């Protein structure tokens with residue numbers, strides 16, 4: 001009886017403490033209209049809100065000092081790629097729903113306020129990026145754009161930028177990013193597991209002007225086959241994401257072929273892409289796992305074309321075990337992560353669905369450590385989505401990371417296309 005009373009007193013005092021700390025750090029707008037019955041505990045040292053513990057924080061493991069929470073839940077239609085708008089809000093593609101949505105956090109409590117559909121009726125929208133007043137969206141067989149957002153958060157209707165990209169046969173995700181040269185780069189995966197493509201656009205990165213026209217310095221700018229004109233670099237079986245490194249190099253990842261067992265070929269996580277070059281597939285792959293400094297070697301499934309050897313292919317400089325399935329990736333930015341973590345490359349590994357038990361590849365966020373602008377190793381950053389002994393493709397999985405980006409204050413967002421969520425990761429003690 002007395003013990004119970006003491007317990008109740010302690011809980012009451014602790015709750016009052018949380019309320020006072022929480023309200024004191026909420027912005028003025030939120031103080032006027034506090035969220036019913038939820039207490040937000042800010043990370044004291046940073047003034048960054050941290051919502052209460054939830055299902056994700058109970059199961060996902062992170063390095064000491066990092067905290068994960070569900071930012072948005074019950075997102076039907078496969079959340080895939082994300083970007084931050086000029087308004088500071090998070091934009092996300094829902095690939096199988098055909099939608100692009102905005103997940104604003106206007107009251108800055110660390111939780112999305114709702115789901116705002118800004119475009120719909122798109123065939124498999126995947127990559128998206130803001131550039132020069134437009135939101136560009138890569139999907140099925142095209143790139144479209146919308147002007148916006150205006151002061152009311154609205155966008156224009158969708159406009160076609162180009163449909164000179166391959167139809168979504170086989171690998172159907174399409175990714176768009178803009179380079180510092182002001183050109184629009186679009187990746188498209190192969191139409192098959194291992195084959196020679198007749199259409200030269202699959203398994204490439206393509207390059208366009210922002211209006212969809214072909215840059216005069218593209219390798220095949222004047223080719224009689226207009227499908228070839230955007231092709232910039234090839235032999236990239238499925239470069240789901242790419243970015244520009246601290247040294248200004250174009251880095252792409254690449255999902256290797258199936259059918260060579262649990263361990264071959266390694267997944268190519270960092271390929272320093274070169275214009276007008278092959279990067280190996282379907283004839284060659286980068287050997288070894290981790291930091292690599294070697295030529296590509298033969299994948300014996302197809303005969304080499306005449307005049308081509310694996311030494312002609314640009315190899316990856318960093319790889320991961322086969323079937324890791326790298327999807328979205330980004331180098332950390334902003335001021336939230338501590339210095340040791342703030343210049344590294346974070347990659348969403350979708351994990352394996354077809355490996356045997358002891359070789360299961362985890363679905364996780366991997367941290368690729370960069371020193372002097374180059375990868376030197378990697379370690380797990382966030383893990384805990386799959387059930388023990390099961391693959392990430394098993395129906396029992398809690399989720400599978402699909403993309404990683406950083407928000408305006410340097411917080412990390414992770415999308416999850418199996419669990420239908422976006423998570424938010426912050427650092428603070």
Ligand SMILES: [Ca+2]
Pocket residue numbers: 104105106107108109110111112113
């Ligand atoms: Ca909110």
Ligand SMILES: [Ca+2]
Pocket residue numbers: 235268279280281284285286296313314315316
């Ligand atoms: Ca390769």
Ligand SMILES: [Ca+2]
Pocket residue numbers: 241242243328329330404
């Ligand atoms: Ca990215």
